[in-house]
Amino acid sequence: MASFNKVILIGNLTRDPELKYTPKGTAVARLGLAVSRSWKTDTGETREEVAFIDVDAFGRQAEVIGQYMKKGRPMMIEGRLKLDQWDDKTTGQKRSKLGVVLESFQFLGTGRSDDGGAGGEGGGDYAPRPQQQRPSRPASPAAPASDPDLPPVEDDDVPF
Numbered sequence: 001m002a003s004f005n006k007v008i009l010i011g012n013l014t015r016d017p018e019l020k021y022t023p024k025g026t027a028v029a030r031l032g033l034a035v036s037r038s039w040k041t042d043t044g045e046t047r048e049e050v051a052f053i054d055v056d057a058f059g060r061q062a063e064v065i066g067q068y069m070k071k072g073r074p075m076m077i078e079g080r081l082k083l084d085q086w087d088d089k090t091t092g093q094k095r096s097k098l099g100v101v102l103e104s105f106q107f108l109g110t111g112r113s114d115d116g117g118a119g120g121e122g123g124g125d126y127a128p129r130p131q132q133q134r135p136s137r138p139a140s141p142a143a144p145a146s147d148p149d150l151p152p153v154e155d156d157d158v159p160f
Contacts, residue, residue, distance in 0.1 A: 005080045007100055010108065011035035012074050014052060019066030029062035031055050031069070033077065033100075055079065057102040065105065074108040 014032035021027055036050045055077055057065050069075060079100040088095050 006078070007081060008076070008078050009033055009035050009053060009100070010074065010076045011053070013069055013071050016071050017057075017062075017066045017069055019062060027059055027062040027066070029057040029065045031057070031065065033075070054097070054099040055102050056082075056099060057105070061102060061105065068107065076106040076108055077102050078104045 011033040014034045017029045017031040019027060019029045031054075033053045033055055034050050035053060036048055038046060038048045040046055065075075077100065079102045081098060082101050083096055083098055085094065085096045087093070
């Protein structure tokens with residue numbers, strides 16, 4: 001039977017990340033992410049629900065998150081669901097909790113120091129960097145928009 005376990009979440013941190021290290025030296029960051037959803041009822045009333053998700057990050061990603069992220073800052077995470085199960089020591093009952101193991105992330109925000117952003121929108125920027133002026137190019141209707149820093153890809157270069 002085939003299976004697929006992938007989550008993509010965008011939300012705000014509910015607390016500062018807790019960064020710790022295992023006895024072997026692996027960094028582990030625990031963070032909470034609040035993800036909200038708004039909708040209108042049949043009567044036109046706006047409702048909102050918030051889900052609070054616990055996320056675990058490991059290795060260098062955990063260190064970067066611990067260094068640059070703070071409570072309230074927005075971020076996008078990609079990861080997988082993980083079910084933790086244990087016996088409650090006080091009641092003896094079986095307990096379980098669904099969480100997310102982070103596989104990749106992206107800091108969100110504008111990168112300004114007054115908005116809580118860390119590094120601006122972009123893949124893997126860990127610290128703010130100055131904005132660079134890029135020459136504007138007219139959009140070609142036949143060519144899709146692409147990153148100007150990457151070489152163009154010709155149809156013959158695509159392996160499928």
